[in-house]
Amino acid sequence: MSEADATPGRSRNERFPGFNVLAQTGAWDDVTVGVVMKRIGMPPDVRFFTPTEEAAARALFDQLLDQREEPRVPIVNMVDARLAEQETDGWHYDDMPEDGQVWRDTLAALDADAMAAHALPFAACGRREQAALLQSILSLGSGAWHGLNAERVWSLWTRYACTAFYSHPWAWNEIGFPGPAYPRGYKHAGVNAREPFEVRDRRPDDDPAARRR
């Protein structure tokens, strides 16, 4: 990975330059290698979402995870696969349907809001318009959005999105996390301690909170 870092969108890995989790697969157990490498291969075809839902979901995930360039972590396929296989956490709120139906309902609601505001489906709106619409939903707090508790909808969206994104080795490279650790384990735990295969953060002052202050 000398020319381009293995990160989402092949963006420069400014904090952990050259860090490549997949260079360590030889130190992992076979079962874990199988599970993780499946995420690198060709993603499963979309089966659960209708084409209209897929378009809205794609735009939603691009926004939630700020993915702007290919190669993207294929969130829409990963979430779709979970829903197609009913790999949910099982529970649902008594005032909401089960997860699959919530996805269908809320993607349709996103399109409805976009149509009302801009006469376009959500996916066809500009990035800024999409972001403003999403921010307005988040701002509702636990208020109602199309008859659903907005906070619970937001939590469901981000939970599915982050579970997919941060299970992907490209995302691990970007955050300096080495991923699987069996059977090798760690020998150097402690403040500022690193394993030989870990990369030092080149921008330790890049605290997102400090930038905001």
Next chain:
Amino acid sequence: MSGVRERNASAWLLPAEGSRSDHRLRDDMRRFDDSDEVDLAIVGCGAGGGTLLQRLARRGWRVVALDAGPFWDPEADWVSDEGGSHHLYWTEPRVISGSDPVPLGSNNSGRGVGGSMVHFAGYTPRFHPSDFRTWTNDGVGADWPISYDDLRPYYRDIEEELPVAGDYWPWGDPHGYPQRPHPVGGNGEVFLRGALKLGILAKVGPVGISNGRFGNRAHCIYRGFCLQGCKVNAKASPLITHVPDALAHGAEVRPNSMVTRIHIDERSGRATGVEYVRGGISHVQRARAVAVAGYSIETPRLLLLSTSRRFPAGLCNDFDLVGRYLMVQGAPQTAGRFPAEIRMYKAPPPEVSSEQFYETDPAKPYKRGFSVQTVSPLPITWAEHVCAQGYWGQALRAYLRDYVHWTCTGALCEFLPQPENRVTLSDERDRNGLRVAHFAYSQCDNDRQLMAAAQDVMERLQRAAGAEEVITIKRYAHLVGGARMAADERHGVVDADGRAFAVPNLYITDGSILPTQGSANPALTIMALAARIADRMADHARAG
């Protein structure tokens, strides 16, 4: 610890090298016929059921544990990966409600042999003596029909069998642990530093993670994936701490067997066996006695599903107590940002804890208290923490790129038992056609005050250690109650020995019998209670 192996040889029955599982023991396992009347059929093979199974097999009982989930082989079935561990959780359909509904599935519900201890972090604190009499002491909660002294010897036994590593423990009933404390990683270091600055006493441990080789179990390798199932066999769960010894003494574990109903003889009112589904086929295992250990959601659900002419409102539910007084602990989680690299994913998440705020403080407006512990979320869980602050898009990615600089502590707040926090049956049905559990939860004022107090302590602790920014989220941990023990049938479902008031040969031996929960992680107490009940059951049997 010379007596451990004589009492429970599990750690020595596991293979010394290569495979982590006792395949030969499983292949050679005794298998009962459905028509055999076993001495005891146990529903669920987790902390409560697994311990009971081993204890009674040792006494020569013909005993079988039926578990709805798989008989795990850690080497083949578990991965060193957060996203790939979804199959460790109970994800059958359930409905949640109330003013503070509690999400289930991932964080608080296990499945398969070993139960929730397969994915528990590993903390194994004892309850305090005060936990057994909160009503008398503070006018809240309930008194237990047993005292701390009744459990003390069982705590000690189980601590040796897991085994537990930790500092000398100065809180509650002061005691030591069989193994020395583990070395701490970055997260633990910061916790200890902040506590020292604030004058809060903090200690390393107690964890059911072997510090050193134990029998044929390997030393912890500090890889940080305790919540994804320990592939190393270092972290305790009944799968490796009690089941091997049970099998060696003639017990059967019957996996992938979902118990759907407890059978009752309408004339005598006694339990006669359990109905279960395996591979799509319904069976009935006959038994002289039945023990239910399906944990706080499924145990009440099974009782409520087991209706009969004698029990039209559900088994043992004459006084409308089944499913009630279910508790979760408030578990706010505070993260702190440090200029140094912490890399909290290294070393087990459970490292350091403090019970300084566990007891009622007369100077405070609330009763009871909370404990504070290190927790070390992996990236997906860390992303949830960040999202809960309202960050998304660019800000979310930026916070995640900063992951190596963050520490995390969690509190366990003693939420009080309330009758309306309960499991009932929903009209929805699962794939077996059975009504699913509906779990309602609402906090009371005392609960909310504890959450706020715990958040304040954790944020001060992180800042004292040097955190530049702290962010706290509200969440829940653990489940107990739902079929509590009490002195009489108008206050609880089972008696001090875990025996149902309404059915003399029916026992409940899991976390659902706890009347209160303290601010301790419940696993050790559930195991100790099951070990005690095993002794009492044997006494009952001798008495005829």
